Amino acid sequence: MMIKEFEFNLRELAGSMGDFGTLLPLAIGYIVVNGLNPAGFLIMMGIVNVFLGLTYKLPMPLQPKKTVATVAIAQGWAPSLIYSTGFGLGIVWLFLYFTNLIQKIVKYTPKSVTRGITLALGITLFRTGFEFFKSDIYIGFIALMIIFVFRKNTKLPAAILLFLFGFALIIFKGEIKDVIDIGFTLPPITSISLNDIYKGMILVGIAQIPLTLTNAVIAVTALLKDYFPEKPVSEKKLLFNMGIVNVIVPFFGGFPMCHGAGGLAGQYTFGARTGGANIMEGTIEICLGLFLSKSILNLFTIFPMSIVGAMLFYVSYELAKLVRDIKSNSEIFVMILTAIVSVTLNMAIGFVLGIIAFNLMKKLH
Numbered sequence: 579m580m581i582k583e584f585e586f587n588l589r590e591l592a593g594s595m596g597d598f599g600t601l602l603p604l605a606i607g608y609i610v611v612n613g614l615n616p617a618g619f620l621i622m623m624g625i626v627n628v629f630l631g632l633t634y635k636l637p638m639p640l641q642p643k644k645t646v647a648t649v650a651i652a653q654g655w656a657p658s659l660i661y662s663t664g665f666g667l668g669i670v671w672l673f674l675y676f677t678n679l680i681q682k683i684v685k686y687t688p689k690s691v692t693r694g695i696t697l698a699l700g701i702t703l704f705r706t707g708f709e710f711f712k713s714d715i716y717i718g719f720i721a722l723m724i725i726f727v728f729r730k731n732t733k734l735p736a737a738i739l740l741f742l743f744g745f746a747l748i749i750f751k752g753e754i755k756d757v758i759d760i761g762f763t764l765p766p767i768t769s770i771s772l773n774d775i776y777k778g779m780i781l782v783g784i785a786q787i788p789l790t791l792t793n794a795v796i797a798v799t800a801l802l803k804d805y806f807p808e809k810p811v812s813e814k815k816l817l818f819n820m821g822i823v824n825v826i827v828p829f830f831g832g833f834p835m836c837h838g839a840g841g842l843a844g845q846y847t848f849g850a851r852t853g854g855a856n857i858m859e860g861t862i863e864i865c866l867g868l869f870l871s872k873s874i875l876n877l878f879t880i881f882p883m884s885i886v887g888a889m890l891f892y893v894s895y896e897l898a899k900l901v902r903d904i905k906s907n908s909e910i911f912v913m914i915l916t917a918i919v920s921v922t923l924n925m926a927i928g929f930v931l932g933i934i935a936f937n938l939m940k941k942l943h
Contacts, residue, residue, distance in 0.1 A: 585854045586858060589850075590849065592735065595735050602741065602889060603889040604651070606878050607886070608642065609874070612655055612656070614833060616878070617766065620863045621864055621867035621868065625864065627863060639844070640835055640856070643834040660833060661768050661833075664832070665775060666779045667786060668821050668823070670787060672821035687792070687933070688932075689792075690904055690913045693903070696901060697898060697901050697916075698928060700898040707889075707893075710884060710890065725892050748881070760873070762868060781924065783926075784930075793839055800839075901913060916935075
């Protein structure tokens with residue numbers, strides 16, 4: 579039986595939206611809170627999606643690096659710091675690829691520490707979501723109901739319904755007439771700095787490394803073997819492609835990008851089976867960036883943020899669910915310690931202290 583590499587239909591398009599629940603709130607946060615250029619954001623995301631579809635000939639999720647995005651949005655980072663952090667992480671991925679250090683790093687990073695960072699992300703997103711949610715609690719509760727009812731619907735994804743709900747509210751309020759602004763826009767030429775690379779890596783980059791290696795490389799590779807055993811993808815290939823992408827897109831307004839096992843599961847669940855899913859999604863994003871980027875900025879600026887808050891609640895819940903595989907008391911202690919330090923001080927400090935605590939607990943036992 580011949581395996582199809584590309585299909586272009588509604589099933590593939592719906593599948594490509596499988597991870598929008600995570601992508602949309604972070605995208606809105608990046609553009610509205612941090613001021614990232616919408617043309618660069620959309621066009622670079624679209625180009626990379628097309629690249630992934632053509633390269634892997636499989637559905638391959640493209641998401642913001644959650645640790646970087648969460649901290650950047652919560653702390654209101656300047657765009658240059660976001661671009662520089664993405665570039666710095668891209669250099670790290672290429673270094674790990676060429677030196678074959680990926681296996682050693684994953685081996686010596688305990689799951690309890692990674693889960694602690696994940697839990698900290700969930701807490702941080704929830705806290706940020708609450709600030710958005712309370713701007714209009716009634717609308718926020720309606721959004722939560724939509725998420726609850728349609729969270730597993732393969733034909734009407736909750737994230738798309740939420741976006742349409744927000745758009746309908748804008749029309750109802752009579753704000754739509756000042757929003758649409760059609761025009762041709764190319765991605766900007768942006769810059770990075772060594773100081774911002776250093777600052778970003780210290781603030782969040784170090785903590786992002788084990789999460790990306792586990793969730794975006796090791797876990798994705800394992801899941802691809804389950805979904806598509808006839809099309810194996812190596813960890814090194816994922817690492818190399820993420821490295822190349824992240825050292826290029828920051829110069830054209832692109833955000834720090836990675837894959838994600840949860841996103842892949844969402845895409846597959848909603849129907850994506852070929853590289854066509856990424857190509858279709860990418861083409862739409864490129865067109866939006868080229869011709870409607872000013873409208874996207876206006877829409878996101880007046881978009882009901884209580885809906886974003888509800889989405890962030892759901893994202894934080896999904897992140898928190900991932901920590902359920904930590905069972906032993908010692909690992910739970912390490913996970914909670916890592917999370918508390920990460921939330922109250924710094925994720926890099928939480929990561930380091932978590933590893934120290936894990937090794938001390940190991941010696942005591």
